[in-house]
Amino acid sequence: MDIAIDSAASLPSEKRLNLFERYLTLWVGLCMVAGVAIGKLLPGLVNSLRSLELGTASQVNVPMAILIWLMIVPMMMKVDFASVRNVGKRPKGLAVTLLVNWLVKPFSMAFLAWLFFRHLFSAWIGPNEADQYIAGAIILAAAPCTAMVFVWSYLTDGDPAYTLVQVSVNDLIMLLLFAPLVGFLVSGASSLTVPWPVLFYSVACFIVIPLAIGTALRIWFIRRRGQRWLEESLLPRFAPVTITALLATLVLIFAFQADNITGRSFHVALIAVPILLQVYFNSSLAYGLMKFLHVPYAIAAPGALIGASNFFELAVATAIALYGPGSGAALATVVGVLVEVPVMLSVCAICNRTRHWFPREEAA
DSSP: OHHHHHHHTTHHHHOOOOHHHHTHHHHHHHHHHHHHHHHHHOHHHHHHHHTOBSSTTOOOBHHHHHHHHHHHHHHHTTOOGGGGGGTTSSHHHHHHHHIIIIIIHHHHHHHHHIIIIIIITTTTSOHHHHHHHHHHHHHHHTSBOOSHHHHHHHHTTOOHHHHHHHHHHHHHHHHHHHHHHHHHHHHHHSSOOOOHHHHHHHHIIIIIHHHHHHHHHHHHHHHHHOHHHIIIIIHHHHHHHHHHHHHHHHHHHHHHTHHHHHHOHHHHHHHHHHHHHHHHHHHHHHHHHHHHTTOOHHHHHHHHHHTTOBOHHHHHHHHHHHHOTTSHHHHHHHHHHHHHHHHHHHHHHHHHHTGGGSOSOOOO
């Protein structure tokens, strides 16, 4: 076991993200440049795309909704809810994950956003903008990560079976708690009115329906071709579609916000500050609790990463549905995408360097 532990320290350096995941921040930056350029050079086209809504004043942009579905449905096909039956095995790691994700993370983000945007950054951010950024930050923090967690778990030698249990349970809880948390915290931390019908509609549109479709497709494909074919052959084919949809969504968002971004480019850096702080705070809290409870490293590392990362696709969709694609709330969620990969890679590096803090028991 000592030899295995010692040699394991070198494994993360041999693991690599794919081209898209490794340079996600670069792609987001390029999408920002492309979107702003389109918004400035082709305002007529942008206004036409912006006007395509699902009903009058629904705030749900049709092109955006289509692109987000192309992102979320393949993602939901990866989640195996049958794994929830294993929830009673090694419960301490899951308990810490749920505690941080649902009782700490949304509330700590609401406090940090309120503190920075309302007070510390008040010299540069007006009250109306502060309300929008607070709302966007809360929406971002209220949605635990789903897809990218498997990448972070892989890079830290996490237990893939236990990571799947954590993600599956979080997705089920998200069906019930996402809308109430967002509504309660946005109303409490800002002066914005939360359109509850639109919020519940966005949950149904961007969580319930794609989750149901993804789960049904997963069951159907497994019955016809087997789980191995689904996960090793079919799902990888969706990767280019998902990536293209994500990048196209970001281009549209930045095109819709071209005037705001060029007039408030400094705000992007300001928005990143509380988001960065909450990532490191929540990951440290989860990791520290795992160590205190003597949870094995292969469970502790993914648990800390789930508590830090965000389901940014859902956050962007919800912010757009509630306040529009040109809103400050949408901009705040996109800043979360911009900082996601470099920050999470740094958390992965910290986990890999501190694995000796944990019991020697590794993944089952």
